[in-house]
Amino acid sequence: MTITTTKAPDRTRTLPRRTGKAAGQRLRTLGLYVLAILVGLGAWQLVAMEYGPSLVASPRETLSAAGELAADGTLGNSIVASSRRILIGWGLGVLVGAPVGLLIGQIRIVRQLLEPYTEFFRFIPPVAFVTLAVVWLGIGETSKVVLIFYTAVFIVTLNTSAGVMAVNESKVRAAASLGASRSQILRRVVLPATVPYIFTGARLAMGNCFLTIVSAEIVAAQVGLGSLIWTSRNYGRIDWVFVGIITLGVLGLVYDRVLRLIASRVLYKYGVKA
Amino acid sequence: MTEATKAAAEQSAPAAGAPAAAAPRDRAQPAAGRGAALRVEGAGISFGGFQAVRGIDLDIPAGEFLCLLGPSGCGKSTLLSAMAGFVQVSKGSLTADGATVSGPGPGIGMVFQNSEVLFDWMTVHQNVTFGPRMRGLGRAEQNRVADEFLGLVGLRHCADRYPGQLSGGMRQRVQIARVLANEPSVVLMDEPFGALDAQTRQVLQQETDRIWRASGCTVVFVTHDIDEAILLADRVAVMTAGPAASIKSLYTVELPRPRDASDPAALRLRDKLRQDIAEEVRKAMQDQGLDQDTEAAAGTTAGQDAVRLDQEARSA
Secondary structure (H helix, E strand, O other): OHHHHHHHHHHHHHHHHHHHHHHHHHHHHHHHHHHHHHHHHHHHHHHHHHHOOOOOOOHHHHHHHHHHHHHOOHHHHHHHHHHHHHHHHHHHHHHHHHHHHHHHHHOHHHHHHHHHHHHHHOOOOHHHHHHHHHHHHOOOHHHHHHHHHHHHHHHHHHHHHHHHHOOOHHHHHHHHHOOOOHHHHHHHHHHHHHHHHHHHHHHHHHHHHHHHHHHHHHHOOOOOHHHHHHHHHHHOOHHHHHHHHHHHHHHHHHHHHHHHHHHHHHOHHHOOOO | OHHHHHHHHHHHHHHHHHHHHOOOOOOOOOOOOOOOOEEEEEEEEEEOOEEEEEEEEEEEOOOOEEEEEOOOOOOHHHHHHHHHOOOOOOEEEEEEOOEEOOOOEOOEEEEOOOHHHOOOOOOHHHHHOHHHHHOOOOHHHHHHHHHHHHHHOOOHHHOOOOHHHOOHHHHHHHHHHHHHOOOOOEEEEEOOOOOOOHHHHHHHHHHHHHHHHHHOOEEEEEEOOHHHHHHHOOEEEEEOOOOOEOEEEEEEOOOOOOOOOOOHHHHHHHHHHHHHHHHHHHHHHHHOOOHHHHHHHHHHHHHHHHHHHHHHHHHO
């Protein structure tokens, strides 16, 4: 009883002060971001002036090239095509990787059966499979989505199984002694306790999917950001290459932010801090 | 071992028991049929080649509050884990109301030292109703259980908070409520207040006494705090230093409840328990070849007390 009465006013007193401080901190962070970007743009401009447009497109040239590509629909189509492949492949990777990782972490026989494969394939980068994917699955969407899926699934699986192994053993014991069955423990205790690891796996996987999409699209694709970069090279349009590269970076940043935003809203109670 | 235990128990009777013998035991009888009798016979627990405890004999009648007291690392928690069904005895037997304890279950509850065992993603209400929910109880029944047991530990107003928003003492109370919500016949407590500050600990000790009397379950309470044991226990079992620890002595605490630590009988029992533990600590130090350097360290607390007691005994 005494604990609650001493604790409650303490919390309310410190709360407003803390939020005020946090707002100032955020503003400061934002200011530094803007400063860093401006410095980067300035440096880019200097380099572009030094080497000329045949090697480095200046920020202004890149912007006008972006306008050009956006106007004829190429940029939009590329973004949509690449995003679609990434989201489908990554989504499937998370959907398959999380449960497989849970089972690997929780059930020893599953771990022993699958570990040789997870330990083997995680050293083979998706790029190594690009040729095979095209030969086996054709130049259509399937080959790209499968490559993205391959990229995502191992990262999510490994992170999830690591999370399961890190679950506090006492928590599992407590659940068992409260009467939970093995499957109830898996669903009600191990899965929720592993959510932060699954989320980290999903975020890492998203980053790697952006690496893979470029190599996948460079080999065989009519449309997509990777294909845009590759075709631009063939036309000698350095400014278009710059547009493709910057769009990839911005797109990745946006996806990561959205992912973290959703997670911090939906998964907050599971201890996911974004 | 059994002979030694019995002898110690008899020995202790005049020490702590005599003054209190006339006083009626000031506690309500356990609620009918709630407690289960725990019986440990010749139990040994080994992990690989390491023998943690051996030759444990304990007969804990239904509704008793037994404290397991001993130097750190002596295997108190291991024995408790076996009672909870988390580990199996490798020798001897362990039964609750005659049935072998073969695995964890809702009939035997466990309150852990570390409140990390609470489910952080669930509210206090959801934590407390976890057991009933696993058994498939309906929403109304769950609410009744939460209301009753959160009320018992004085946390009804925290039902919708998350464990991370509570103080250490409150989290331990949630743990206790969560275990009691299963209406277990045995409650095992593994140094539940060890990580709390002195004031909170005192409050929770009093609450534990009250709750135990209200619930009537059998309690086995592991602690290294002698005063805590004297305050709470019907009987105190002192364990020898590990490895291969066993029960060194067993004392019956015949003091009226609620207990007063300054009662001369309590003080006598306290000195006896200190002496027992100091002996074990010294033995452990000698086994580790540390007796020379650590004489001072061990001596400052328990050792000195034992010496003082020796002198008292001689002058008496």
